[in-house]
Amino acid sequence: MKGYRKYFGKKIVWFLITFAAAILLNFILPRLMPGDPVAAITAKSAQGISDASAAKEIYNHYAEQFGTNKPMYVQFITYCKNAAKGDFGLSFSQYPRKVSDIISSALPWTLALQFPAIIVGWIIGNVLGALAAYIRKGFDKVLMPITLFFSSLPAFGLAVILMIVFAINLKIAPISGGYGYDLIPQVSWKFVKSVFAHYQLPFWSIVLISIGGQAIGMRSMSIYELNADYVKYSRFLGIKDWKIVGYVFRNAMLPQITGLALSIGTMVGGALVSEVIFSYPGLGSTILQAVSNSDYPLLSAATLIITIMVLLASFIVDIIYGFIDPRVKAAQFD
Secondary structure, eight states: OHHHHHHHHHHHHHHHHHHHHHHHHHHHHHHTSSSOHHHHHHHHHTTTOOOHHHHHHHHHHHHHHHTTTSOHHHHHHHHHHHHHTTOOOBOSTTTTSBHHHHHHHHHHHHHHHHHHHHHHHHHHHHHHHHHHHHHOHHHHHHHHHHHHHHHHSOHHHHHHHHIIIIIIISOOSOSSSSSOTTOOOOSSHHHHHHHHHHHHHHHHHHHHHHHHHHHHHHHHHHHHHHTSHHHHHHHHHTOOHHHHHHHHHHHHHHHHHHHHHHHHHHHHHHHHHHHHHTTOTTHHHHHHHHHHTTOHHHHHHHHHHHHHHHHHHHHHHHHHHHHHOHHHHHHHHO
16 A cells, blocks of 8 residues: 555646646736737726726726736736635626636536546447457448548537538537527526537537547557467467457556546547537637637636646546556555
8 A cells, every 4th residue: 555655646746736837827828918908998998088097097997906907926826815715806808797607607518518528439439449459350441441530630620510511501400509599597398408409519529539539549459459468378278258358458448548538638628629619608618708808817717627627537547547557556566
């Protein structure tokens, strides 16, 4: 158990270092964007006011309220203190609405879309890859070109293809949104049915991209394991083939579990693009709106939430990997 504590300790240290770097970048990068959002808010509020001193007072009022008139290091300290309490300040683009309210309304949509799609794509991809390695012949010849095609497509490209085919040409799916624009969010069968219909295209645009890469990786690892010496020796001993195949695919799955952590990180970006394409009311659309309006607080909060989601997912997968990989176990005992 002492070795495991060392293994987990290293993972926790790297998690904290990455988290600290993410907080720093989430604060600095949005503030490097061109434009002055306080001036934009002042221009809206000071419409019809010809007195320059009055407009300047309005500008100073907003600058004081948002804290943009303070030195950068003071802003960063204030940002960290407030973020620890879940307070990200007021939104520039949706003033006087709180950033935490905007994030809390968008986050459930993103979570409900991304993680089920990533997990479903990972499972289907690994099953297809294992079958392609074991069955080979015609199944492999058909599967490989298809998976290569989907894995090489960018997330926005597949989203646009699905939209054109199923929403515009066939008209069997909604074009955009999370639910019908004529509906109010409520617990009713009509609203749930509308949410489910709008969920399909963004969901499958993420799943299909994920399936391609996972199937290719699982096929390669399974072929490598099937040709290993322990497989030949087991067959020579007369061990049943289904039991050998079980060990083969169990060993081939180990790198794929690491790949799951990596796919979560890369697919989050692709999923956000899909949200923008389909105008899905998640963090992707929120980030686009924040970038368009130079909304520093909203952009910092949204990217910080995404960073935490990816870091936690990767950390959890690393911990699970430490328990299931016999090589990691052996290294801890040594």
